[in-house]
Amino acid sequence: MVVLNNLHCSLSSATGNVLFLPAGHHSVSSNTRLFNGNVFSRSKNQRVTIRNSSSQPYIDQLNNAKLIYSVAPSMGHNKKSHPESHFRVPSIVLALEQLELTPEFRDSGEIIEIKDFNPASVDDIASVHERDYVSLLEFLDSTMKKDVVFNIGGGPTYATETTFQDSMVAAGAGLALLDSVVAASKINKDPPVGFALIRPPGHHAVQHKPMGFCVFGNVAIAARYAQRVHGLKRVFIIDFDAHHGNGTNDAFYDDPDVFFLSFHQDGSYPGTGKFNEAGAGAGEGATLNLPLPAGSGDAAVRAVFDEVVVPCAQRFKPDIILVSAGYDGHVLIPLAQLQFTTGTYYMLASGIKELARDLCGGRCVFFLEGGYNLESLALSVADTFHALIGDPSLASEFDDPNVLCEEPKAQVKEAIQRIKHIHSL
Template sequence: MRNISLMKHPISLIKCFKPFISSFSSSSTNNVSEAKLIFSVAPAMGHNEKTHPECSSRVPAILRALEKAELTPKFRGSEIIRHQSFKKATTEDIASVHSRTYISSLEKTLKGASKNSIVHFGSSTDTYATATTFTESLVAAGAGLSLVDYVVTASKVNKNPPVGFALIRPPGHHAIPDGPMGFCFFGNVAIAARYAQRVHGLKRVFIIDFDVHHGNGTNDIFSDDPDIFFLSTHQEGIYPGTGQINDTGYGNGEGATLNLPLPKGSGDKAMRTVFDHVIAPSAQKFKPDIILVSAGYDAHVLDPIASLQFTTGTYYMLSSNIKQLATDLCGGRCVFFLEGGYNLESLSDSVAESFRALIGEPSMATEVDKLDILHDEPSAKVHKAIRRIKQLHFL
C-alpha cells in the first residue's frame, strides 16, 4: 500500500504505518522494530517460455532455497517480513521512465495475443512475451515500489529500518525508454528511483548494478540527471556491448554515471577491490538519500550466460557492504531488485547468502562454493581499469 500523505503529515507517522503492517504475514506483525529484511514476491508465472533461461522456474527456486535455509517469516518471525499484498504499478509510474507510446503499444500487442502464444521482440528471439506479460510486469514494478514505501516510512521511525528485496520478474535493467530489450520490459529500478523522488521527496538516488550485463536501460534513462548516480560493474565485451569506462553521462549528468567493465575471469578478489576503491568512495562522494540495487546473480562462476567467476561468498560480501553503506550514508534506506541469474542452484544459493548478509548472519558460502573450479583472476587488468575510473571520477 502506498500513501503519499505520509510526506505531509509526519506527526501521524505511527498511525500511517499501520496500513503497511496489515498487509504483511501475521507472524511478522508482532514487533515491526525487529524487522531486518522485508521482501516481496512477483514470480510472473504466466510469463514463461520453458526453454528460455529467463523462465518461470527462477523465483520459485529461490523461495524453495529460502525455505530450506530457514530464511522466511515461518522460521524468523518478525525478523524477516514477506509483503503479502501490494498494488500494481500505475501507468503514471511506468511513464516516469518509459514513453507512453511504448506502454500503450505493448499493452495493445499483448492483449491481442492468444493464451498460449509466445511473442518475440526485436531482431532476435531473446526477448519474449506472453498474454500475461504486460500485467505481470506492472505487478513486478509495483512490488518494488511497495518496498520503497515501506523502507522509507520505516526509516522515519527506526534508525535501522529493514532492507527491502524484490524477488521479481521479468527483470528490468535492459529496458530502454521506448521499448523492451534483453528479457526486460519495464525498468523496475529506474521506476523506483523516480518514485522515491516524486512520492517521498528523496532527491539523490544511488543505483548499484552488479549484474554480469551492463544495465544499458537504466544508464540511458538517467544519463543527463545529476541527482541519480548509476554505477554498473559488468563483464566487458558481452551483451549488450555498452557500458564503456568513458561513458560517464552527459550534460548536467556528466560524472553521475560510472561504468566498470570487468575482464573475463574476474571474481571475488576483483569485486572486493572494486567495492573498496570504486563503489564505496563513489557513494560517499555522492551522499545519496537512498540506495537501489540491480541485483543480478549471473556473474556466478556456475552461471551459463557469461564468464566471470563470482561465488556465493561474493554476493554475501556485496550485500553486506551495500547494507553498511546505506546505514552510514542514508539512514539505512536500501532496496534490492532481482535482475539476472540463470543457473537455478547458484541463483538460489546466492540470494540466500544475500538474505543472510542483510540480516547480519554469518555466511554459509563455504558449504556450497566449489573453490577448486576457480582459476587465477586477471588482477592487473582490473587494477588498470580502477586507476582509469579514479582519473575520470576524481576518486
C-alpha cells in the first residue's frame, strides 16, 4: 500500500489491479477494473466518424467540449518487469474514472473520449520513419511466436507479437485526436485540447530503428500529418519529458516549419539535447534544447516556461502546438532527478493551453511519453486533465513537499540565461 497524503494506491502486479481512493471521492472495490486484454481490447478499432469526415452530430458534440482524449493501452506490448509496461495506461484510466474525469461524470459534454479510430497507415508512419524499418517490424509481428519478446534498438526497447499493430493503433489514436481538434477549431474559438493516452511512447524512436522504449515517433508523425492533411504549416512541439526527445529532434533538425523545444535533465539518457543543438541549414534556430540540472524543481520549470517557451512560441507563430508529455521527471520516479511534482504538470498544462489559445486558435494535442511510477503517472495525468478543463488542481492532496530537496537556483538561472543568449530571446 502506497500512501501519499490523502490518496491511497494499491497495486498488485499479479492481477494488475490498481485502486485509487482519493479523499472526498467514492470508494471503488478492488475488482472494479482488471488490466487485461478483455477490458482494454481497444486494438480492434473502427474508423472514428470525424477522421477525414464532417459528421455533423460529432461536430456538434465537439462544440461543447473542453477536452477530448483517446486510449490505446497496447496490452500485448509488454515485457515482464520492464518499466514501460502494459499497466501504465490502465492506471491512468482508472484514476480518471475515480477522480470523475471521464465522460460519464461530465454530463455537460466537456470531456469526450474517442473510442473508435483507425490505426495509422504505413504512409503516415513513413512520413517520419524509413519504410524498411516499418516493414521489418511488421515482419517480426507476423512471425513472432506468442509470448516471445525480443530486445530491439536501444534503451532497452522490446518487441512482442503485437508490437507492430499496437504501435500503429497508438499512432492512429493521436491522429484521430488531431482531426477532432482541428474540426472543433473551425466552429469554436476555444476548441478542446486533445490528449492521446497511448503507448509505446515515441520521442526517442529514430528514422530507422526503435530506441529508448519507443517504437514510432507519435508526435513527429502527427506533425507531418497536420501539415499534409490539414495544411497547418507551422508546428510547435514542446517536449517536457525528463529525457531528451532525440528522435523528434532529429526528424525536424533542418526543417524551419517545425520548431522543436525540449527541456530535460542534463546528462540523462540518451546523452543528446545540448545547448548548441539548435538546428541545421534552413532549420537553424528552429530547435531549442535546454538541459536542466538535477533537482531543478517547480520554480525552475515555471521560469523556463515564462522566459523561454512563451517567447519562442510567440516569435514562431505556430498553427498548432503538439506536446510530448512525459511524466518521468516526477520526484517519485528514480529514472530522473528533476524533482517535478503533480503541481508542475498542472502548471505546464495550464500554460500550454493558454499559449495555444493565444497563438493558434486553441489547436493543441498532448501525447503521452514517459512516466513509470504508476501512482505519480496516473495522478499527474489526472491533474493535467484538471488543468485542461479549467478545474482547480488537486496537487496539494497528492504531493508531499517533505521529499523535495533545495533547488539549484543559480545553476538553473545560468542555464536559462545561456539559452536566451544563444537564441536571442
